[in-house]
Amino acid sequence: MTTIQLTRKDFVSDQTVRWCPGCGDYAILAQMQKVLPELGIPKENIVFISGIGCSSRFPYYMNTYGIHSIHGRAPTLATGLKLANPDLSVWVITGDGDALSIGGNHLLHAARRNVDINLILFNNRIYGLTKGQYSPTSPRGTRTKSSPMGTIEWPLNPISIALAAEATFVARTVDVLQKHMHDIFLQAANHKGFSFVEVLQNCVIFNDGAWEQYANRKLRDDNDIFLEPGKPMVFGRYSDKGLIQTPDGLEIVELNDEYTIDDLAVHHVESLELAWELSRFQYPKPLPLGVIYNVTRETFGEGVRGQIADAKVLKGEGDLYKLYNAGETWQVKKNGRK
């Protein structure tokens, strides 16, 4: 087998990137272009499909195959493409409006079917391309052009949605955490099945500081928890805090004489109960980052291919003559009949 040696540059298209200066999308694009050469997949076998929104311009900047499709529908195109051609590495690039508002239904069904695609949701909690209306992830009370008195809608939690929709790989990272993002993208790519990655992303123009307390270098260590499979759940600037299991669920403790690292709960990525609880964390509990849930289940494509193979064993290779002549037939001869 030949090793394909590609570099970041191989994945840079000839199109000028047209996001606003300082947009979090640049960092995500850069990481993706670094991750892909590590996958060992020929770039002609990689397809990026997006919907509509700022993030959805992404495919134009990748020197792979790509479709900039229609609002919210990228998962549907990705599903058809992956079923038609299972050898492709298919990525969906979407945003909080694209995936959770107009395309909410498609996200649910791509997840539950376990279509073997990687969906990266850029969550900036705002509508950028339409110039600053609230999104389905905007916190209650957010004042925007379309909500001058503050939103009165309760926001969606993308990780909870993905878990409830039976996604088999659910992870979260932040646009400013380059190394972390790199690692998460790699794991998402290597997961067989539907990979859901939420990237907390800043919008400098319409929602600057969207994730300030989780992204700011000075604040984030006390507000984020970096999950690692099989490891105790520890966090804090000095790794001085952790989560313990109590009858009421996970609670924060300070690591001192009373609690040591051995008392902390361990992150089991296969536990849906744990993943769900983590997804519901609210301040002052830390925001979970990393792979929150990861299990293996038959993919949609495997199921379809399996049925095709089974059908051929049971019924033989399809034969048009047999298809046309199925059921009752009768002959009409030249002079009259039968």
Added chain:
Amino acid sequence: MAEEQTASEKRPVVIQELEDVVIRFAGDSGDGMQLTGTQFTNTAAIVGNDISTLPDYPAEIRAPAGTLAGVSGFQVHMAQSHIWTPGDTPDVLIAMNPAALKASLPDLEPGASIIINTDAFTPANLAKAGYETNPLRDGSLKNFQVYEVPITTLNRNAVQDVEGLSPKQLDRSRNFFALGLVYWLYDRPLEPTMEWVKKKFAKRPEIIEANIRALQAGYNYGDTTRLFQTRYRIRPASLPPGTYRKVSGNEALAMGLVTAARKAGKPLFYGSYPITPASDILHALAPLRNYDVITFQAEDEIAAMGSVVGAAFGGAMAATGTSGPGIALKSEAINLAVMLELPMVIIDVQRGGPSTGLPTKTEQSDLLQVLFGRNGESPLPVLAPATPAECFDIALMAFRIAVRAMTPVIVLSDGYLGNSAQPWNIPDPDDIPPIEIKHPTEPNGNGVFLPYKRDPETLARPWAIPGAAGLEHRIGGLEKAPEYGNVSYSPHDHEQMVRERAEKIARLVEFIPELDVFGPEEGDLLVLGWGSTYGAIHAAVADAQNRDLPVAHAHLRYLNPFPRNLGDVLSRYKRVLVPEMNMGQLAMLLRSQYLCDVTPLNKVQGRPFKIIEISRKIDEMLSGAEK
């Protein structure tokens, strides 16, 4: 009409030969009337008659029993000569209850025969059907030949000792009693239905037993009762030689799609969301996994269309099927396909609208929707089969056009075509020419790949599919620069691309056949139709020609682009009659494109045209008796 005595029977029965007969089975939607009608049709087909059927069932799966809303009917026309429609009026009605009688009576001509299940004519059932007096007793049926048969009671006697079924379950076999009786009446063999029952219920011997006993009891009842003095015989039709089967429009479309994929050497991807009356295409394709058919039941109409676009990008032969409300939802993704210039086939089995409209009834009112129901200048080819069997050819042709011009293609069927059946002269698959597809493997522009560099003849862009090294490209719904396909908002680029997309579709006129005319090549009157009105128009025009009236028939299978000789054909007749099951959509197109003052004949009752309705209009126009 030859009459003869039958030798073997116990009593003198006359056998009378008929040219054709129209029979309607009508009962509650739970009475199995569709099954009964289908079995009768299958047997007629096997015996060699020409057949044409019209199922008519309510949108509700089980409307309240005994009510008019719940009446399910199945009409079959069988003949010893070539026929074109399921028949204007039933010669024989089998009415399983008062509601079925009441619903069908307006369609009957005086003298028709009615076989009535008298057991169902209880005061309660009469009330449910809205009868104030019993029509069996009040003389209201005096113009008809009524046969009163206590079907439920007779059937109970026949099946009572079948073990393993409750009395209610046993009663469900009464439709087979009725079927057996009609088989006797029309001198049909029981074997095909018996074989079907044995296969269908292979795991339920008690059901086989009950149904077969009911069938035989009905047949024997006809043989022994003195009620019927005459049996009828319809000789086999003289169809062109070949192997035949019965086919519905939806079945033929499904086979056409599979054939197209096979002939292209590709898998078929069919992404669809269940909707009446198109779901049967999905049902026909789903079992064909061994034909490399990937059926995908999407979460909604939008997703179905999106998946088809994705599959087409991946190089599959991609198709979807839906009805009018589904087209409305799919429009956005169809428009994306127009912009991406990818090949795919979209089937619209039209039903009555607007909105949810009449889900189980037929109409032709989506023509303007599929032509114009998308934002921007969005031309695409539109085809319409004229008969159930023709659905096969049109599905194949739709794919040929799609890959030739790199475009989505819409096929307009309708509920009538989809559900009605006729004999199909089965083709030899080896006689069907392949669909040649070339995917580029090399860059087409000095070392770079230009995804929108067009073929000079067809204006199609190259269909480069993921996996081809060096041809990586990005396409999308935004307007693009010619050849390069990169996003462009330049005024000039936009106009050029709009014109190229239009010209590409217009040039298909060189690829599609010319319009044929049946009858005089010029003269007083042309009847021009499209889609499922073919049978009624053809029969009406043939009848008028037999009466020496100067009238011709032409039928459009291509609604965009129109055949190149259409303008010429229109100009050769003094007047043009355009019957449509809508409010005049083709008429509007003809007027706008050809400045031709056509006369519309419109019917929007959820039912196909009757021959007589078109005949009357022809006579009226030729006699100058119009208002």
